[in-house]
Amino acid sequence: MAEWHVTPDYIVNNWTDELLNLMTEKLVERKGKEADSLRGKSHQDVSAEELSTRSRGMIKVVKK
């Protein structure tokens, strides 16, 4: 409840079942992402080739 900054009483009297279900799903999803992020899983491993492909256009080579 603290996550949503509302009291249980407010939820029971103002939310629908499907809204509570949706909010819970989203909370679980967010917590999962946070946990992954803390574990460093949000950084995707890519090969050198993949990195080169992805960074194409982002790197400018200037001749001096």
Next chain:
Amino acid sequence: MKERTEEEILTRAPILVILGGKKCEIAPLVIRDSRIWRKKLISLIAPLPVLVNTTMDTENPRGFVDALTQMMVTMPDQVLDLFFDYAKELDREEIEGVATDAEIAKAFEEVVQVVFPLAQSLPKVLGHLSQ
């Protein structure tokens, strides 16, 4: 049966049903009121023979849907009472005069879908009830 979108859920959009060929809107009940309605539905379903050897568990959609199907077949009047108990804003007398049983069954399914959101696969399974 169409699943409700996140936008519809967040805005607590009315449940849209067709009764007597006309579009009708039913406001979804808040958890407090919905809980009371759910108990009424369960008390109707629980004694049904289909559930004699089954635990009444809404997370078991198959058994739950079988019970709902049986309820619609054997207790159409109670289903009607239950439906209008949820959809209090609808004019029961007027709708009973124009709506078909199939329309009522479909509308009832829509309401059940909103009342039992935790049974994730329920909408998919419920889809065949009114066919």
